[in-house]
Amino acid sequence: xxxxxxxxxxxxxxxxxxxxxxxxxxxxxxxxxxxxxxxxxxxxxxxxxxxxxxxxxxxxxxxxxxxxxxxxxxxxxxxxxxxxxxxxxxxxxxxxxxxxxxxxxxxxxxxxxxxxxxxxxxxxxxxxxxxxxxxxxxxxxxxxxxxxxxxxxxxxxxxxxxxxxxxxxxxxxxxxxxxxxxxxxxxxxxxxxxxxxxxxxxxxxxxxxxxxxxxxxxxxxxxxxxxxxxxxxxxxxxxxxxxxxxxxxxxxxxxxxxxxxxxxxxxxxx
Amino acid sequence: xxxxxxxxxxxxxxxxxxxxxxxxxxxxxxxxxxxxxxxxxxxxxxxxxxxxxxxxxxxxxxxxxxxxxxxxxxxxxxxxxxxxxxxxxxxxxxxxxxxxxxxxxxxxxxxxxxxxxxxxxxxxxxxxxxxxxxxxxxxxxxxxxxxxxxxxxxxxxxxxxxxxxxxxxxxxxxxxxxxxxxxxxxxxxxxxxxxxxxxxxxxxxxxxxxxxxxxxxxxxxxxxxxxxxxxxxxxxxxxxxxxxxxxxxxxxxxxxxxxxxxxxxxxxxxxxxxxxxxxxxxxxxxxxxxxxxxxxxxxxxxxxxxxxxxxxxxxxxxxx
Numbered sequence: 001x002x003x004x005x006x007x008x009x010x011x012x013x014x015x016x017x018x019x020x021x022x023x024x025x026x027x028x029x030x031x032x033x034x035x036x037x038x039x040x041x042x043x044x045x046x047x048x049x050x051x052x053x054x055x056x057x058x059x060x061x062x063x064x065x066x067x068x069x070x071x072x073x074x075x076x077x078x079x080x081x082x083x084x085x086x087x088x089x090x091x092x093x094x095x096x097x098x099x100x101x102x103x104x105x106x107x108x109x110x111x112x113x114x115x116x117x118x119x120x121x122x123x124x125x126x127x128x129x130x131x132x133x134x135x136x137x138x139x140x141x142x143x144x145x146x147x148x149x150x151x152x153x154x155x156x157x158x159x160x161x162x163x164x165x166x167x168x169x170x171x172x173x174x175x176x177x178x179x180x181x182x183x184x185x186x187x188x189x190x191x192x193x194x195x196x197x198x199x200x201x202x203x204x205x206x207x208x209x210x211x212x213x214x215x216x217x218x219x220x221x222x223x224x225x226x227x228x229x230x231x232x233x234x235x236x237x238x239x240x241x242x243x244x245x246x247x248x249x250x251x252x253x254x255x256x257x258x259x260x261x262x263x264x265x266x267x268x269x270x
Numbered sequence: 271x272x273x274x275x276x277x278x279x280x281x282x283x284x285x286x287x288x289x290x291x292x293x294x295x296x297x298x299x300x301x302x303x304x305x306x307x308x309x310x311x312x313x314x315x316x317x318x319x320x321x322x323x324x325x326x327x328x329x330x331x332x333x334x335x336x337x338x339x340x341x342x343x344x345x346x347x348x349x350x351x352x353x354x355x356x357x358x359x360x361x362x363x364x365x366x367x368x369x370x371x372x373x374x375x376x377x378x379x380x381x382x383x384x385x386x387x388x389x390x391x392x393x394x395x396x397x398x399x400x401x402x403x404x405x406x407x408x409x410x411x412x413x414x415x416x417x418x419x420x421x422x423x424x425x426x427x428x429x430x431x432x433x434x435x436x437x438x439x440x441x442x443x444x445x446x447x448x449x450x451x452x453x454x455x456x457x458x459x460x461x462x463x464x465x466x467x468x469x470x471x472x473x474x475x476x477x478x479x480x481x482x483x484x485x486x487x488x489x490x491x492x493x494x495x496x497x498x499x500x501x502x503x504x505x506x507x508x509x510x511x512x513x514x515x516x517x518x519x520x521x522x523x524x525x526x527x528x529x530x531x532x533x534x535x536x537x538x539x540x541x542x543x544x545x546x547x548x549x550x551x552x553x554x555x556x557x558x559x560x561x562x563x564x565x566x567x568x569x570x571x572x573x574x575x576x577x578x579x580x581x582x583x584x585x586x587x588x589x590x
Contacts, residue, residue, distance in 0.1 A: 064590075073529070073586040074520050078505035080333075080534070125337065127585030134582060157495045158471070161586070162519045163531055166495040168472060172579040174451065174457035178578065180385055181458065195448075197495075200474040202449035219446035220436030224500075229434050237440060248444050 011197065018042050020214070034209045034255045043212045043255055046099050048094070048117035051150060055259055056113065058103035062193065065135055068128050069096050074162050082160040085121065097128040098153070102134045106148075107263040109174060112140040125198055126156030130168025133202055137175035146185040146266060147176075151203040154221070156196020169201035176205050185269045189216050190240070190249075206266055208250050210242035210258075233242040279322045283541075286315045319541045326490075329513035331522050332498055334490040336337070336432075336467045339544035341551065343370055343385025343428045343468065349551040350376060350558075351383055357414055363443060363456075366407030368431070369396045369479070371414040376426065379560045379566075382418035384411045384479055385428035390467075404436040405448035408478045412452050415459055424462040424562055427479040432497060434475030449478040455479035457581070458574060462565035464558060466536070466541075467491040467523075483568075483577050484561045485531065487523040488550070489538040494521035531584065 015024045020042025030037065034054055046054075052061055062218060080168040090096060098120035104113050106144040113134050116123045133149070140147040158164040180186055188206035190199075192215035200219055218238040228231055236242050241251045252259045290311050293304045326334070334340070347354060351374035358365040370385045388401030411427075418425050434445055456463060456479075463482030471480070473495030487493060496504075498516035503509045526532035536557050539546035565573065 067590040069588045069590070071586040071588050074518065076518055078515075078518065127587045131585050131587055138492065159496050159501050160521070162495050163493055163526065163529065164476060164585055165522065165530060167581060167584040168495075169477055170453055170457065170476065171584055172576050173453040173481075174581045177454045177457050197474055199446035200478075201453055202448045202450075205454045216586040218441050219434065219449070220441065224436050225438065225441070235437070242442075246442050246444065248447055269374065 016044075019044070034050070036255055041213060041254065043214065045118055047119060048095070048115040048150075048152075051115055051191075052100070052104070052113070054255065055150070055262070056104040056106060056150075057108065061102055061113075062104070063100060063102040065101060065132055066096065066140070068099060068131060070126055070161075071126050072160075073127070073164050074160070076160040076162070078160075083223070085160065089120050091116065095120050097132075098125070099129045099132050101132045103145075105193050106259060106266060107145075109263065109266045110143075110147045111148050111266075112136050112143070113148045113150070115179075116153050116198065118152040118154055118191075120249065121158060121160075122155030122199070123153030124158035124165070125153065125168050125172075125201075126158035126161040126165045129158075130165075130171045133168075133172045135176040137172070137179040140184055141179045141182050144182075144184065146187065146269075147179060148187045148189065149202060149206070150189040150191060150261065151194045151198055153198040153203075154190040154193040154195055154216075156198065164196065169197050172202040173205060175210070176202050177264075180207065182203075185266075187265065190215055190259070192216050195219070195221055196243050204248075207269070210251050210253050211243065211249050212258075213240055213252055213254055215240045217243050279318060279325075279537055280559035283315060283318050283329060284565055286311055286318070290315070291579065294427075297341055311357070316540055323540075323542070325481065326491075327513060328520075328522055329519065331490050331500060332470075332492050332516050334542050335492050337542070337544050340469055341547040343387045343430055346468065346551055347374070347383060347385060347427055347548055348553060349548065350555045351378075355384075357417075358410070360406045360407055360409035360413055361518055363406040364404075366390070366404050366410055368401055368403040368435075369407035369411050371410060373423070376459070376555060379559065379562045380423055381562070382414055382423050382425045384414065384425065385430040386476075386479065387469075388430060400447050401431045401437055403431060403475060403478070404435050404440050405443040405445050408434075408448040408452050411479050415456065415461075415463075417459045419459050422461060424464065425459070425482070426464045426558055426579065427466070427482070429465060429467045429471050429476045429493075430469035430491075431472045431475045432470050433472035434478060445572065446474075449474050452478045453481055456578065460570050460574065462573060463564070463577075464561045465567070466554065466558070467493050467532075468554070471521075472497060481581070483565055483579075484533055486528055486534045486536050486557060487532045488536050488543060488554070489523055490542045491523060492521045493517050554563070 018037040021040035101114040190211040354374040356372040389395035389398035465482040467487040498512040501515040502511035543550040
């Protein structure tokens with residue numbers, strides 16, 4: 001009889017299984033390589049705080065509006081209440097919401113930067129995410145500095161805030177539009193996964209759109225599409241490479257090169 | 271239509287409707303006046319309809335919004351718009367029949383009208399993809415809106431979609447990108463825009479033609495971040511919980527008015543729009559005329575400022 005493999009077979013967190021090649025890789029190597037699999041170049045999902053370190057100059061980040069927290073406008077309850085879900089996610093991630101925004105520097109150049117975190121309620125956009133992005137874009141307009149948004153959202157617009165979430169698509173878009181029309185440079189970086197209402201608003205409205213390799217990107221989630229069309233999806237469907245081929249990306253940039261490439265773009269697009 | 275909760279009452283209503291019809295046709299044959307009896311039945315019918323509709327659960331309203339006989343965008347265009355000139359094609363890929371665009375007159379006002387169209391017959395429904403637009407539909411709408419902007423014509427959009435088309439082709443042609451671009455452009459289009467939800471306001475697919483200066487919703491239409499079925503499947507892990515999800519999502523016209531997202535609810539006839547499509551069209555038309563009158567007095571810069579403020583202030587959060 002075969003039981004579940006005991007934990008001690010995988011020595012206490014020394015190894016991790018790669019979702020890309022399914023192989024076991026040495027955790028330290030992965031971490032040192034910016035959370036990229038050394039065997040297959042799979043980009044592990046990472047926390048927004050780790051991503052900030054990879055993108056910005058050391059100690060340059062100043063977080064803004066950190067104290068905005070979610071409200072429960074619908075008194076929403078599915079199997080658990082929305083406030084219960086929020087506090088569970090806050091404890092799990094150490095984040096207050098699915099986004100961190102602020103000011104920082106990329107190779108000495110000042111930028112406004114926002115990062116959504118797929119670990120917090122699927123990186124979905126409710127009122128807090130919408131409000132922070134709108135403030136960030138307005139601040140970038142005021143300070144005349146480039147705006148960088150890193151998106152990672154499997155959830156799109158957050159269901160638990162109902163139509164308020166849907167309207168954040170309009171709010172963020174309006175703020176981004178004002179920023180870009182004022183002459184500002186907006187770079188959108190799409191990471192795994194970027195779907196739904198996030199992709200159908202601010203994440204798709206940039207001057208330059210970049211994705212990490214193999215990231216899942218699209219409007220409808222693959223499961224929804226599969227249920228609609230009732231057949232298997234083609235290989236590589238909705239990957240960054242698929243989007244590049246269909247003309248919706250400017251470039252695919254591996255995580256290791258992201259900062260350097262952003263810096264090059266910033267130098268050209270002043 | 272409303273099932274479990276209201277079926278009994280609905281059956282009685284149908285019985286009375288048949289009774290009235292029988293009496294009317296009998297009178298036509300034998301010329302005996304049954305006016306008094308018919309009138310009394312009509313009064314009963316009205317009372318029962320009012321009761322039925324006052325007890326509707328949110329999911330009942332979703333079903334009314336999807337009712338097969340409910341007037342569709344093309345019906346409003348046919349009965350409300352004079353001298354309609356339909357404009358096809360996105361000039362990039364194709365002509366999406368799920369979005370109708372054209373120039374026409376509402377009363378004395380020239381407008382660009384854009385409507386999401388579901389289709390009536392099976393053949394039409396398939397051609398319109400059941401009202402689920404493809405990227406080329408959104409791009410067609412945007413193309414025509416740019417035309418309206420250039421010639422200072424107000425835009426009226428009629429929203430009625432279960433959602434944007436979720437299939438392989440739509441993804442290949444950039445569904446998310448097309449909707450994002452429309453929201454972006456509509457937020458600063460230099461002409462008045464009126465949005466009216468006439469049936470289903472399905473998430474991003476609705477928002478793709480749903481940004482503007484005035485937002486009204488028909489009494490039994492709905493507007494939601496996700497379909498109740500989709501929400502139930504994700505959060506309850508069971509599509510059967512759709513009625514609960516519909517309630518939790520607070521997606522009815524009354525909810526939207528209460529949240530300050532809709533400016534006005536447009537009343538429907540007794541028994542909802544499908545019971546009297548012509549009356550519904552007339553009411554809708556008078557509202558559009560009123561909105562156009564109001565919006566045309568506002569200078570465009572002020573209008574855009576107002577539009578920005580409208581969306582900028584939506585959202586509920588705590589700030590410590």
